[in-house]
Every structure is written in structure tokens, then in C-alpha cells.
Amino acid sequence: MKEKRLFNIFGDDSLQHRQVVGGNVTNLFNLNNVKYTWANKLYRVMMENFWIPEKVSLFDDKRAYGELTEAERKAYDGILSFLVFLDSIQTNNLPHISNYITAPEINLILALQTYQEAVHSQSYAYIIESIIPTEKRNEIYDKWREDPILLERNQYIANIYQKFLDDKTEKNFARVLIANFLLEGIYFYNGFNFFYNLASRSLMIGTADEIKYINRDELVHCVIFSRMIKEIWNENPDFFDKDEVYKMFETAAEQEMAWSNHIIGEGVVGINKDTTEQYTKFITNQRLREIGLNPIYGGFDKTPYPHLEKIADTNGDGSVKGNFFEANVSSYNQSSAVEGWEEI
Numbered sequence: 001m002k003e004k005r006l007f008n009i010f011g012d013d014s015l016q017h018r019q020v021v022g023g024n025v026t027n028l029f030n031l032n033n034v035k036y037t038w039a040n041k042l043y044r045v046m047m048e049n050f051w052i053p054e055k056v057s058l059f060d061d062k063r064a065y066g067e068l069t070e071a072e073r074k075a076y077d078g079i080l081s082f083l084v085f086l087d088s089i090q091t092n093n094l095p096h097i098s099n100y101i102t103a104p105e106i107n108l109i110l111a112l113q114t115y116q117e118a119v120h121s122q123s124y125a126y127i128i129e130s131i132i133p134t135e136k137r138n139e140i141y142d143k144w145r146e147d148p149i150l151l152e153r154n155q156y157i158a159n160i161y162q163k164f165l166d167d168k169t170e171k172n173f174a175r176v177l178i179a180n181f182l183l184e185g186i187y188f189y190n191g192f193n194f195f196y197n198l199a200s201r202s203l204m205i206g207t208a209d210e211i212k213y214i215n216r217d218e219l220v221h222c223v224i225f226s227r228m229i230k231e232i233w234n235e236n237p238d239f240f241d242k243d244e245v246y247k248m249f250e251t252a253a254e255q256e257m258a259w260s261n262h263i264i265g266e267g268v269v270g271i272n273k274d275t276t277e278q279y280t281k282f283i284t285n286q287r288l289r290e291i292g293l294n295p296i297y298g299g300f301d302k303t304p305y306p307h308l309e310k311i312a313d314t315n316g317d318g319s320v321k322g323n324f325f326e327a328n329v330s331s332y333n334q335s336s337a338v339e340g341w342e343e344i
Helices: 037-048 059-067 070-098 104-131 134-145 148-166 170-187 189-200 205-235 242-263 273-290 306-312
Strands: none
Touching: 037 104, 037 205, 059 104, 059 205, 070 104, 070 134, 070 148, 070 170, 070 189, 070 242, 104 134, 104 205, 134 148, 148 170, 148 242, 170 205, 170 242, 170 273, 189 205, 189 242, 189 273, 189 306, 205 273, 205 306, 242 273
């Protein structure tokens, strides 16, 4: 694959010739002339969802952190370590993906996604500095150095991204797009549910509020990549190897279960190996459907955490769930403060 030119004077911006990859556009943002109208809608959604991490108070969480059990603190610290990696690598890698996308309306939302990933990194820094004792903070950032399971998780996704940078083939780029969707669509969610679990027991409520902002950003990012993958597959039927896609999904699910069981274990009320397996396989099936593929895990059609799904719904109307884009995006409004914990 060849990286597109920054300004292509020989480009053709006509809609009938536009493609997600492999197109030949000038690279100018003419947002009155778009082929992928869903990208325009998502742009509006993402612009409305402006938020600042420090607007959420973490004052009470510092006290509550000391009241967590040893198992809960281990999970809290370890999940933060993994989340720091996920949003760090996304911030760095998304521009590399955008360099090969030849639909300006999609380039625009990828730029917004990159910004949002940077805000997420700021959020984790705010949480760590506000709650974690000074002497433990570097342990959060460096946990991958001493935890082989975390290192394996980090390396799997990073190696896929790096392989494309080293060898820019269509096959490697296809794997990058699937890996990105797996990261956005599977890797975050057992961790998110852990924080919601604590909040449902009136623990670390400020952290959970912060995670809710991140959660709804990530759901939009899932939509971006599911739409991109389906569009590319439709325009280039041989671009993705279906068997390879299924294999990557299965690997991601197995790693997610192994990591969650390792870092959360059996010491957190309401979460165990069975619920982790049920939830991971449920959400893996859901993500496969979102890109037009059949699920791979029979019988895993519902979440074991319905009460936490209710907590994660920042609007209270179901509009930020897995099939978010099919809902009314106008209800996904600009953030000020997340409320609603009094109802739990």
C-alpha cells in the first residue's frame, strides 16, 4: 500500500469514485460533498461530546481507595495499567491508519478519535495522581515490565500495528483495522464493568463517573471501525481474510478472559471466572455481528451484568449501548457532569 499524498492535485473528489482505501482524492475537506454520510453524523456526535476529566470530583475516591480489599486494589491498579496502554497506543497509531484512508469525511472523525484518546490518557493521569499514593504511581505505568500476562496482551496488539509500519501490505493493514476494532470493542469492557461494580456498591464513584465518559467515547469508536470495515469489505471483497478475522477475534477473547481472571480473580464481589467468560463471549459475539459475521460462541447471547449495563448508560435511555449507532444519536449530548448514582 502507498501512503496518500498530503495534497493530491490530480485527485478526483467525485463521490462515484470515492473509496475508504485505495481511492484518489485531493484530501480537501469538502463536507458538503460526502459519500459516507454516517461519518458526518458521527462527527456531530463526537463534537457534542466534549468533556474535561478534571470536572469530575475524585475527592471521595481517595478515601474509598483505602477501604478497598486487597483484591479490589490489585484489580483497580492493574486495570488502570492496561487502560493506560490501550489509549496510549491508540493515540500514537490512529494517524498511521488515517494516512491510508482515502475518504476525507472519515479522516475527519479519525482525527477527533485521536484527540479523544489523548483525553482518555489525561483522565487516567488525573485518576492516578488524585487517588494512588505517590510511591505507587510508577508501578501503574510500569506494571507491564513485571507482569507477563499484561505484557503479552500489550505486545499482541502492538505487534500487529508495528508489522504494518514495517511492511505496508494490504494484508497487514487489514489486520490493523480488525485489531483496532478488537481493542475498541472487546479489550476495555471487563475493566469498565469492574469500576461499575465498585460504584454499584458505593465505592470509587468518581472513578466510575470518569470511566462513563470514556466508555461512551469508546462505543463511538467501535461504530467508526465497524462501519469502516464493512464499507471496505463491500468495496473490496478480498481485502479481509474471513478465517484470519475469526482467529483474531478468538485470540482477543481468550486473552481478555485470561487477563481479567488474572487481575480480578475471584476476590471481587459479583465478578468471577464464569461471569467473565459469559460477558467476554457475549460481547465478542456482539462485535462479530456488528461487522456482518456470525457469532462464534453458541449460547452466549446476554450479559451477566444487566445491572451494570444500566449504570453505564449515561443517558438512561439505552442510547449508548452496543448498537449505539442504530439509536438516536441526537440524544448523545454534550457532557457537563455525570449524575444518577443516587438511583442505585
